[in-house]
Amino acid sequence: MSTADPLLFSPITVRGLRFPNRAVLSPMVVYYAKDGFSNDLLFSHLSKFVMGGFGLVFTEAAAVEERGRISHGDLGIWKDEHIAPLRRFTDFARAHGTLSGLQLAHAGHKGSYQRAFEGYMPLGEADAARGDAPWETIAPSAMAYAPGVPEPREMTLDDIETVQAAWVTAAKRGLEAGFDVLEIHAAHGYLLHEFLSPLTNHRKDAYGGDLDGRMRFLLETTERVRGAWPDDKPLFVRLSVVDGAKRGWSVADSIVLTKALKARGVDVVDCSSGGTATLTREDALGREAGFQVPLAEALRKETGVPTVAVGLITEPEQAEAILQEGRADLIAIGRAALDDPNWALHASLALGDRLDFSAWPPEYGWWLERRARTAAKMGQKK
Numbered sequence: 001m002s003t004a005d006p007l008l009f010s011p012i013t014v015r016g017l018r019f020p021n022r023a024v025l026s027p028m029v030v031y032y033a034k035d036g037f038s039n040d041l042l043f044s045h046l047s048k049f050v051m052g053g054f055g056l057v058f059t060e061a062a063a064v065e066e067r068g069r070i071s072h073g074d075l076g077i078w079k080d081e082h083i084a085p086l087r088r089f090t091d092f093a094r095a096h097g098t099l100s101g102l103q104l105a106h107a108g109h110k111g112s113y114q115r116a117f118e119g120y121m122p123l124g125e126a127d128a129a130r131g132d133a134p135w136e137t138i139a140p141s142a143m144a145y146a147p148g149v150p151e152p153r154e155m156t157l158d159d160i161e162t163v164q165a166a167w168v169t170a171a172k173r174g175l176e177a178g179f180d181v182l183e184i185h186a187a188h189g190y191l192l193h194e195f196l197s198p199l200t201n202h203r204k205d206a207y208g209g210d211l212d213g214r215m216r217f218l219l220e221t222t223e224r225v226r227g228a229w230p231d232d233k234p235l236f237v238r239l240s241v242v243d244g245a246k247r248g249w250s251v252a253d254s255i256v257l258t259k260a261l262k263a264r265g266v267d268v269v270d271c272s273s274g275g276t277a278t279l280t281r282e283d284a285l286g287r288e289a290g291f292q293v294p295l296a297e298a299l300r301k302e303t304g305v306p307t308v309a310v311g312l313i314t315e316p317e318q319a320e321a322i323l324q325e326g327r328a329d330l331i332a333i334g335r336a337a338l339d340d341p342n343w344a345l346h347a348s349l350a351l352g353d354r355l356d357f358s359a360w361p362p363e364y365g366w367w368l369e370r371r372a373r374t375a376a377k378m379g380q381k382k
């Protein structure tokens, strides 16, 4: 491509790792996994985005502990046997010049749920009868995620050590599985976020109370994960930069946290929002195109840490403008990619020469370029 390439398709280097472009497949759980294992379905699903031109393709949240899953259909990395099927995906991505990312997560008190399309309710007797038994969940405080939902058990100091050790082992497994990028999921009301937010952390010990206390669990975990993840590989953290529009964790808190994460070797902050227990729809940020971009922009400007913008970014021109205006460094695409796994390839045509299929796999591009030229002669768009 020429020097006038759109920023979305310009490479960026983080810790010596070259990202071929700035389009990222956002982590999305699809419930194809069984007992935490990746399989043909999950491999095929993720491979579509590799073929579809994304520079970095993230797995869905992979649980660092079995009890850290949201549902029985979540991906996991709590045992060594999980490594081999994941390596199949990272090998495939590498062979196609695409980076692979592993998102590590622990659901905390948002675990033991049905899959979204089954109702997204806490698992109960009917679920157990069909093989999806509920399990005990853990959290910083014994506070249920929603009214009427079973309370989690408040974590002891031993639990904190056990869970942090699980994050480290999971990171090592991720390395063995061949991933290029690791992302710590500290957003959406899951365990790490539960510790951060004053709405869900009511602890009286060193892991609760003021901002320093509430940040302690994430910062210690990050430091330990960074120690297990090679210096030349990027570490991302996904944050809910705010709990809601007015209440709870704030942008100012996220700025303090991001500086502390940077000091512990975090390279990029992936900027999401919400997911906290007790918040109602009225508390949430208003949903509009790019509604979370101001969060990515604020953290980037105030801390100098590169950011990922995500959330209702659907149009190539919209993504390009966010980058051109210096509001974020990478663009994550979620649902628009479920709709169109070739989103990035289509964006490269939309932002560049509509007849230039060089970014496409040649097996497709050779044909499509000829079809596009014929269509152009006939005055058609496609």
Ligand SMILES: Cc1cc2nc3c(=O)[nH]c(=O)nc-3n(C[C@H](O)[C@H](O)[C@H](O)COP(=O)(O)O)c2cc1C
Residues within 6 Å of the ligand: 026, 027, 028, 029, 030, 060, 061, 103, 185, 187, 188, 238, 272, 310, 311, 312, 313, 332, 333, 334, 335, 336
């Ligand atoms: C089906 C689905 C599954 C998701 N699973 C995850 C996940 O595993 N981890 C995560 O951090 N976010 C998850 N998200 C949030 C997305 O990564 C993304 O932040 C969100 O969908 C907003 O981006 P979009 O408007 O481009 O879809 C999920 C979203 C969807 C639609």
